[in-house]
Amino acid sequence: MLGVLFLRRNRSRSVRNSTMTFQVYPRLSDSPYVETITHGRTVASGSTIRPAETHWHMILTKVQNEVRFLVVGPLSKSGVIHYGADAEILWIKFKLGVFMPHLPVRQFLNRETPLPNASGQSFWLKGAAWQFPDSENSDTFINRLVHDEVLVLDRLVSGILQNQIPLASLSPRTVRHRFLRATGLSQSYIFQYERANRAVAYLQQGSSILDVVAEAGYFDQPHLTRSLKQFVGHTPAEIKRLSAPAR
Numbered sequence: 001m002l003g004v005l006f007l008r009r010n011r012s013r014s015v016r017n018s019t020m021t022f023q024v025y026p027r028l029s030d031s032p033y034v035e036t037i038t039h040g041r042t043v044a045s046g047s048t049i050r051p052a053e054t055h056w057h058m059i060l061t062k063v064q065n066e067v068r069f070l071v072v073g074p075l076s077k078s079g080v081i082h083y084g085a086d087a088e089i090l091w092i093k094f095k096l097g098v099f100m101p102h103l104p105v106r107q108f109l110n111r112e113t114p115l116p117n118a119s120g121q122s123f124w125l126k127g128a129a130w131q132f133p134d135s136e137n138s139d140t141f142i143n144r145l146v147h148d149e150v151l152v153l154d155r156l157v158s159g160i161l162q163n164q165i166p167l168a169s170l171s172p173r174t175v176r177h178r179f180l181r182a183t184g185l186s187q188s189y190i191f192q193y194e195r196a197n198r199a200v201a202y203l204q205q206g207s208s209i210l211d212v213v214a215e216a217g218y219f220d221q222p223h224l225t226r227s228l229k230q231f232v233g234h235t236p237a238e239i240k241r242l243s244a245p246a247r
Contacts, residue, residue, distance in 0.1 A: 021046045021083075025135075031142045033098045033151055038091040039135040042083050049233035050081040054185055054193050056105055059112075060090040060132055069115045069123040069132060073108025074184050078233030090135060092142070096190070097158035097182050100150055102126055105184035126150050154182035161190070196231035199224060204243040209236045 024040035035055060057072040063084065099105050118129035128148075133141035145151040156178050159165035167175065179187045199216040203209070209221060218224040225235050232239065 029142070030139045031146070033095060033146060033153060034139075034142055035093040035095050036091075037135065037138045038089075038093070040089045040091070042085055042087045042089075045083060045085045047080055047082040049078060050075075051078050051233060052076060052193060052231040054183065054190050055093050055096060056099075056108060056184070057094065058092040060134075062088040067117070067120070067132060069117075070112050071103070071108055071115060072112045073105060073110060076110055076185075076189070077230050090133065090138070092133070092138060094151075095153075095158065096161055097154045098151060099154065099182045100126075101152055102150075104181065106180060107184075109184045154178055157182045160187070192227065193231055196227045199228060199236075200232055200239055203236055203239045209240070212236065 021044045022040060022042055024038050026036045026038040029035070029037050053075040056074055057070075059070045059072050061068045061070065063086065115123045115125055118124050122129045122131045124130075126148075130141070130144075142151070156165060156170075156175075160167065160170075160175065175187060179185065179190070183190065195216055195218075199212050199218070202212045202215050207215060209224070212218075213221055213224050216224070218227065221236075228234060228236055228239065234242065
């Protein structure tokens with residue numbers, strides 16, 4: 001499966017990975033419900049380590065004459081991903097707190113679920129046929145999903161994540177329930193994931209491993225290593241080596 005490979009940190013309009021097997025073109029969306037919309041293609045077949053992911057996605061894949069529309073849930077740990085050549089892919093990455101009430105996010109945790117095709121150009125979702133989106137009309141597609149209440153946003157969850165709502169005023173049980181419903185994950189897990197991303201950024205910027213332990217708030221170096229292996233799939237030393245300038 002193609003999953004959410006290479007999308008989390010790519011910010012430029014045109015990106016290729018180090019083995020030149022993937023081309024991706026991410027862009028921001030006009031929708032407050034969407035993190036990024038990315039169009040891409042595979043140049044050759046291969047495999048690589050993909051990181052964990054807290055966001056869920058809708059992914060459209062086209063391989064020759066076969067079209068599939070997938071709901072891809074959050075990925076709780078890193079893993080190896082395999083992909084074939086000549087596939088065209090559209091990734092729609094949703095913001096944390098956005099979910100489909102009739103399809104709980106937790107149901108898709110660590111899973112890629114194909115939605116049934118309605119015809120050669122559409123798929124079934126919540127009892128209706130929807131035309132496959134493309135890179136040009138994805139925002140219109142998302143707006144229709146929001147208008148028909150297929151997609152909703154839990155503003156409590158998004159407000160907590162943006163430090164706009166103080167936790168002290170809320171019941172821990174309520175917070176846990178809302179996070180599990182809207183993201184499929186606990187708030188603690190999302191915090192650990194974001195801390196691992198900060199640690200990766202520090203390492204890529206040249207900080208020493210021991211400095212990153214302190215800067216990112218880990219107990220010790222083994223704690224940092226376990227976290228990065230879980231969420232990124234690489235040790236701190238491997239991340240520093242991979243981010244070093246080519247000679």
